[in-house]
Amino acid sequence: MSTLVIAEHDNASLKPATLCAVAAAQALGADIDILVAGEACSGAGDAAAAVAGVSKVLVADNAAYAHQLAENVALLVAELGANYDNILAPDTSNGKNTLPRVAALLDVGQISDIVSVESADTFKRPIYAGNVIATVQSSDAKKVITVRSTAFDGVSAEGGSASIEAIDSAHDAGISSFVSEELAVSDRPELTAADVVISGGRGMQNGENFAMLESVADKLGAAVGASRAAVDAGFVPNDMQVGQTGKIVAPDLYIAVGISGAIQHLAGMKDSKVIVAINKDEDAPIFQVADYGLVADLFNAVPELDAAL
Amino acid sequence: MKVLVAVKRVVDYNVKVRAKADGSDVDLNNVKMAINPFCEIAVEEAVRLKEAGTATEVIAVSIGDKSCQEQIRTALALGADRGIQVETEGAAEPLIVAKLLKGVVEKEQPQLVILGKQSIDGDNNQTGQMLGALTNMPQGTFASEVAIDGDKLNVTREVDGGMQTLSLSLPAIVTTDLRLNEPRYASLPNIMKAKKKQLDVYSPADLGVEPKAHLTTLKVEPPAERQAGIIVESVEQLVDKLKNEAKVI
Ligand SMILES: Cc1cc2nc3c(=O)[nH]c(=O)nc-3n(C[C@H](O)[C@H](O)[C@H](O)COP(=O)(O)OP(=O)(O)OC[C@H]3O[C@@H](n4cnc5c(N)ncnc54)[C@H](O)[C@@H]3O)c2cc1C
Numbered sequence: 001m002s003t004l005v006i007a008e009h010d011n012a013s014l015k016p017a018t019l020c021a022v023a024a025a026q027a028l029g030a031d032i033d034i035l036v037a038g039e040a041c042s043g044a045g046d047a048a049a050a051v052a053g054v055s056k057v058l059v060a061d062n063a064a065y066a067h068q069l070a071e072n073v074a075l076l077v078a079e080l081g082a083n084y085d086n087i088l089a090p091d092t093s094n095g096k097n098t099l100p101r102v103a104a105l106l107d108v109g110q111i112s113d114i115v116s117v118e119s120a121d122t123f124k125r126p127i128y129a130g131n132v133i134a135t136v137q138s139s140d141a142k143k144v145i146t147v148r149s150t151a152f153d154g155v156s157a158e159g160g161s162a163s164i165e166a167i168d169s170a171h172d173a174g175i176s177s178f179v180s181e182e183l184a185v186s187d188r189p190e191l192t193a194a195d196v197v198i199s200g201g202r203g204m205q206n207g208e209n210f211a212m213l214e215s216v217a218d219k220l221g222a223a224v225g226a227s228r229a230a231v232d233a234g235f236v237p238n239d240m241q242v243g244q245t246g247k248i249v250a251p252d253l254y255i256a257v258g259i260s261g262a263i264q265h266l267a268g269m270k271d272s273k274v275i276v277a278i279n280k281d282e283d284a285p286i287f288q289v290a291d292y293g294l295v296a297d298l299f300n301a302v303p304e305l306d307a308a309l
Numbered sequence: 310m311k312v313l314v315a316v317k318r319v320v321d322y323n324v325k326v327r328a329k330a331d332g333s334d335v336d337l338n339n340v341k342m343a344i345n346p347f348c349e350i351a352v353e354e355a356v357r358l359k360e361a362g363t364a365t366e367v368i369a370v371s372i373g374d375k376s377c378q379e380q381i382r383t384a385l386a387l388g389a390d391r392g393i394q395v396e397t398e399g400a401a402e403p404l405i406v407a408k409l410l411k412g413v414v415e416k417e418q419p420q421l422v423i424l425g426k427q428s429i430d431g432d433n434n435q436t437g438q439m440l441g442a443l444t445n446m447p448q449g450t451f452a453s454e455v456a457i458d459g460d461k462l463n464v465t466r467e468v469d470g471g472m473q474t475l476s477l478s479l480p481a482i483v484t485t486d487l488r489l490n491e492p493r494y495a496s497l498p499n500i501m502k503a504k505k506k507q508l509d510v511y512s513p514a515d516l517g518v519e520p521k522a523h524l525t526t527l528k529v530e531p532p533a534e535r536q537a538g539i540i541v542e543s544v545e546q547l548v549d550k551l552k553n554e555a556k557v558i
């Protein structure tokens with residue numbers, strides 16, 4: 001038995017979600033290899049070789065994989081996947097973009113977003129915005145799986161000594177190309193990896209007011225998130241959306257400010273260890289999942305909190 | 310340019326779905342059903358392309374039992390020109406849906422296929438990408454902007470770190486994200502007109518597909534419930550609790 005984990009990386013280093021996918025792979029009990037596909041990605045390849053519990057790292061360094069174009073990477077993974085029983089990717093936008101293409105090329109049904117491994121062919125995954133957990137069994141010989149990062153504690157990034165193998169296959173489907181990207185730059189931790197997250201909703205009223213949350217975030221070493229309403233209204237960029245159709249987070253502390261607690265928002269944060277809600281409406285559903293609720297006007301409470309820290 | 314839009318019938322997004330007591334399935338008795346919100350955005354985008362003179366015809370396709378004709382009619386009321394239902398018993402998994410959509414693509418030869426990024430019932434986020442692989446078309450998933458540029462399609466995507474723009478050759482696949490557009494409401498006259506629009510029904514066999522399940526749901530259960538905690542009286546008390554009780558700051 002063997003498992004191939006598709007690394008999430010930026011060519012220079014591995015993203016923490018990769019370590020969570022390796023943890024899920026360990027639960028499958030098979031030998032684990034990691035694929036690093038990218039361009040000038042030896043940094044990420046070396047980092048993958050140091051991950052605990054990994055046998056081999058495959059490094060496919062080619063211009064065709066520079067921007068993780070799904071059309072190209074899927075061809076590579078489908079080819080390499082022939083030798084594996086399981087193919088796993090983290091629940092990142094790259095993982096979600098590429099893996100279903102791999103599954104279809106291999107004629108395998110994909111199991112998305114698993115939260116536990118029950119046996120070699122049976123997995124649990126949330127459906128209906130996490131209101132229900134389904135136990136799903138695959139009848140395919142090969143399993144193609146994305147892993148919900150928040151459900152698996154990442155393995156150690158150190159202590160491993162995997163061998164590194166260069167992969168020469170260059171698959172360029174020639175049907176898509178990269179034009180540009182606008183990536184958010186922030187000194188704060190990444191939303192999905194932060195120990196503390198403070199999120200704002202429609203109650204924040206505008207983007208400038210998010211500065212209040214940023215100030216608290218900087219004191220707590222927190223990442224800043226948002227509800228869909230805050231993103232739709234243009235207060236903050238889309239990559240800050242927490243929820244069923246945004247990012248899934250499970251920090252030690254989640255502070256929801258001016259967020260009502262719609263099902264779709266709860267789906268993205270209700271596995272946080274401690275939840276704090278600040279809302280002026282005592283009937284807001286967010287209080288039903290909050291460990292500590294404060295019924296208050298956020299424009300008084302947040303500056304007070306900032307001062308108290 | 311012909312545009313194909315895939316629309317799915319799902320539970321309305323306001324409904325809090327529960328597992329049946331015996332764990333066999335979710336309880337959908339007397340629950341309000343609707344067009345998947347991401348599919349509604351897909352229809353809106355296609356209709357806008359038609360209004361802009363880029364698209365010549367918009368075809369809405371849904372896969373499911375007869376009840377999904379309701380969602381096809383919704384798409385027709387929003388401005389799609391005609392509908393196709395592929396008749397299956399109950400819900401089909403993404404790989405089967407993708408194979409059936411491939412059959413429709415071969416029949417209709419669209420230049421653009423727009424799907425939602427995710428069904429809000431199964432939360433799969435698979436079908437568009439699978440269709441891309443099966444038809445060898447490029448994909449612009451999680452789209453927040455699409456623009457035709459000669460014989461190419463530029464798609465701006467919502468990705469983890471921000472936004473990314475790709476150039477795809479046509480025919481291509483797009484899956485919608487929330488910020489692509491704000492769908493219109495269907496007017497009453499358009500709802501009436503939609504009832505008369507053409508709606509063809511195919512069987513999987515008509516499309517040369519034999520649906521074979523790869524996945525079986527063994528059981529469904531409620532998630533671990535969170536207990537509501539306490540209401541604190543002041544910021545001061547909150548900070549004290551976080552420091553000394555929860556020990557998270
Ligand atoms: C297909 C689909 C997908 C979705 N995906 C997501 C998702 O991934 N993530 C997500 O978040 N949502 C998602 N939604 C949207 C979701 O249904 C809600 O509309 C959204 O979460 C509401 O955001 P909100 O709580 O900020 O706004 P509201 O519901 O308007 O709540 C604002 C809250 O702020 C409080 N407030 C206002 N002023 C103050 C003040 N001065 N002080 C204190 N409190 C104040 C109010 O009491 C209220 O409770 C999705 C919806 C659909 C249909």
Ligand SMILES: Nc1ncnc2c1ncn2[C@@H]1O[C@H](COP(=O)(O)O)[C@@H](O)[C@H]1O
Nearest residue numbers: 315316372424425427428433434435436
């Ligand atoms: N039964 C179906 N009929 C029509 N379209 C579907 C169906 N299932 C999925 N789709 C399309 O695929 C998208 C993504 O669904 P999924 O992969 O299930 O998350 C949906 O938004 C639809 O556009």
